[in-house]
Amino acid sequence: MSxxxxxxxxxxxxxxxxxMVFTAxxxxxxxxxxxxxxxxxxxxxxxxxxxxxxxxxxxxxYGTRLLPLVAASGFFFVLLMFVITMSxxxxxxxxxxxxxxxx
Numbered sequence: 519m520s521x522x523x524x525x526x527x528x529x530x531x532x533x534x535x536x537x538m539v540f541t542a543x544x545x546x547x548x549x550x551x552x553x554x555x556x557x558x559x560x561x562x563x564x565x566x567x568x569x570x571x572x573x574x575x576x577x578x579x580y581g582t583r584l585l586p587l588v589a590a591s592g593f594f595f596v597l598l599m600f601v602i603t604m605s606x607x608x609x610x611x612x613x614x615x616x617x618x619x620x621x
Contacts, residue, residue, distance in 0.1 A: 523580035533574045540567050 544563050552559060572577040578589055 523577070525574070525577070525580070529574065535569050537567055537570060540570075 527594055540563055544560065547556070547563070572589060580584050
């Protein structure tokens, strides 16, 4: 049986405060027009917040060596699906540009 790690309550409050700060930053950035960088900034903040939740509230930080591998593979496959979806979306205009049934 694995050894349990006791996380101090102060850590939970610190992570909660960090999540609230990142939420406030997300709201503040939503009112600023950054052009194409808007999506990059929002996704970056979301990744940091998701990492904090997974590492501390889901106890991935104190798990076995297999747990980070499983979490990393999950993130890898989400990234892979995102790349596949975006490549299909970005190439839509290339196909069938001269086809009469396409507006």
